[in-house]
Amino acid sequence: xxxxxxxLIIVLLANIxxxxxxxxxxxxxxxxxxxxxxxxxxxxxxxxxxxxxxDIQLKKFTGDKTKADKQVQNGDFDGVLVLSxxxxxxxxxxxxxxxxxxxxLLSSLENGLQQMKTQMAATQMNLSQEQLTKLxxxxxxxxxxxxxxxxxxxxxxxxxxxxxxxxxxxxxxVIMYANMIAMEVATEKSSRVMExxxxxxxxxxxxxxxxxxxxxxxxxxxxxxxxVAYFSLKQNMDSMEGGFFDVYGFGDxxxxxxxxxxxxxxxxxxxxxxxxxxxxxxxxxxxxxNQLITPMTxxxxxxxxxxxxxxxxxxxxxxxxxxxxPFFTPMLMFMRVxxxxxxxxxxxxxxxxxxxxxxxxxxxxxxxxxxxxxLYGKSSSFKDIKKAMQLxxxx
Numbered sequence: 001x002x003x004x005x006x007x008l009i010i011v012l013l014a015n016i017x018x019x020x021x022x023x024x025x026x027x028x029x030x031x032x033x034x035x036x037x038x039x040x041x042x043x044x045x046x047x048x049x050x051x052x053x054x055d056i057q058l059k060k061f062t063g064d065k066t067k068a069d070k071q072v073q074n075g076d077f078d079g080v081l082v083l084s085x086x087x088x089x090x091x092x093x094x095x096x097x098x099x100x101x102x103x104x105l106l107s108s109l110e111n112g113l114q115q116m117k118t119q120m121a122a123t124q125m126n127l128s129q130e131q132l133t134k135l136x137x138x139x140x141x142x143x144x145x146x147x148x149x150x151x152x153x154x155x156x157x158x159x160x161x162x163x164x165x166x167x168x169x170x171x172x173x174v175i176m177y178a179n180m181i182a183m184e185v186a187t188e189k190s191s192r193v194m195e196x197x198x199x200x201x202x203x204x205x206x207x208x209x210x211x212x213x214x215x216x217x218x219x220x221x222x223x224x225x226x227x228v229a230y231f232s233l234k235q236n237m238d239s240m241e242g243g244f245f246d247v248y249g250f251g252d253x254x255x256x257x258x259x260x261x262x263x264x265x266x267x268x269x270x271x272x273x274x275x276x277x278x279x280x281x282x283x284x285x286x287x288x289x290n291q292l293i294t295p296m297t298x299x300x301x302x303x304x305x306x307x308x309x310x311x312x313x314x315x316x317x318x319x320x321x322x323x324x325x326p327f328f329t330p331m332l333m334f335m336r337v338x339x340x341x342x343x344x345x346x347x348x349x350x351x352x353x354x355x356x357x358x359x360x361x362x363x364x365x366x367x368x369x370x371x372x373x374x375l376y377g378k379s380s381s382f383k384d385i386k387k388a389m390q391l392x393x394x395x
Contacts, residue, residue: 003221007228014232029055030078030105033068036060041083041091041116049112056108065096072097081109089124091117156339159257160311163338166261167331169222170268171304174330175297177218178272179289181210182280186289204366207281211273218269260337260347267354268330272296274358278365303328307335314339323350326357 012019036042046058061068061080068080079097086092093113100106122132201209279292306328310319314336323332333350336342 003224006221007224010225010229011232014229014235029053029057030102031057031059031076032109033061033071033077033080034058035063035065035068035080035082037082037084041085044116044119045083045091045112048115049108052111052115053108056105069096078102078105090120159338162257163335164311166338167304167307167335169226170261170265170331170334171300173218173222173265174268174272175300177214177269178276178296179293181214181273182276182289182293183286184210184214185277185280186286203369207277207366207369208362211270211277215266215269215273257338260334263351264330264334264354267351267358270358271326271330271354271361272300274361274365278368281369299327303331307331310335311339324353326353329354 034042034045042058042060049056049058058081059077065080065082068077071077072080079095082094082096084092084094091113093109095106095109118132118136127135275296276293279296280289282292306319306322310316310332313319319332319336322328323336329350333347337347
């Protein structure tokens with residue numbers, strides 16, 4: 001049911017633009033009463049605002065501010081804009097409404113006033129339209145990468161968007177499924193089901209079966225979620241033109257990046273799942289699980305935060321060094337592979353480090369798990385690892 005609900009939420013989010021348009025259909029834009037104290041600013045301001053947001057309706061108001069405020073309170077207008085001139089004979093304004101929470105409307109009004117002020121200031125300084133255009137023309141700055149096969153600015157933006165999304169997937173998936181394993185082990189111990197299980201299935205076999213089982217469940221759920229998200233977005237690309245999807249396009253995704261995402265997700269999962277399994281075996285009550293796995297969660301959070309910083313500066317020495325620390329490698333090495341043109345030995349070295357660490361944790365974790373499932377009573381300390389190891393030796 002959770003998977004089905006999640007898929008429905010993904011479809012809903014992918015169609016959010018169409019849903020908003022459906023509910024906004026037939027609605028009129030904001031109505032703003034304008035009191036022009038100068039007598040000459042209303043028309044040029046209206047022309048400027050139409051180019052910014054055509055849905056905002058301006059109406060010239062002939063009464064005083066008190067009367068306009070009352071009409072705002074009655075719901076006839078969304079706000080009152082008082083236009084005037086400052087000491088330099090340039091436009092100034094005061095906006096009055098019940099609340100100032102509509103930042104989109106305020107931003108449009110401010111932009112319209114700014115453009116009108118710019119034109120009036122240019123007229124006072126006898127600047128022609130051509131001179132004004134040159135004044136605000138963006139400076140030309142060409143970026144040239146000297147490294148062979150370096151990514152272009154467009155490719156970097158696309159890579160950044162893809163890596164950003166996949167980092168979230170890796171982070172949340174690993175933390176969710178690793179916690180699930182720890183909770184499952186603690187639940188079996190608290191309900192005494194564990195005593196029945198270990199009499200028929202060796203604890204070590206049970207531990208790896210649980211890790212593989214939850215891992216397959218996670219892959220199935222992720223495949224469904226990503227598949228539904230991809231096809232939903234494909235169907236609604238026309239309504240999502242501009243903004244995020246223009247800057248961080250996902251049209252030409254390199255196959256290598258997706259392969260690395262899959263590999264580092266799997267390795268990250270097995271690393272933290274092994275940790276979670278033997279930590280979960282140390283507790284007898286579900287209430288103690290979060291306390292014992294908190295350090296593991298902190299490691300994931302630290303790695304994720306470093307990866308977010310690395311999206312801005314992926315070639316920093318600090319990022320390079322920390323990408324070889326096993327607990328951070330799944331996210332940081334993947335981020336570097338997606339953003340930079342790394343020599344093939346670097347991601348391979350990261351994969352080897354992860355595999356070696358997983359094997360060591362599996363050997364150590366199996367010994368802890370074998371004794372840990374026999375431990376009962378309150379557990380709130382890593383000293384219980386030593387007790388679990390002693391129980392394993394005594395068997």
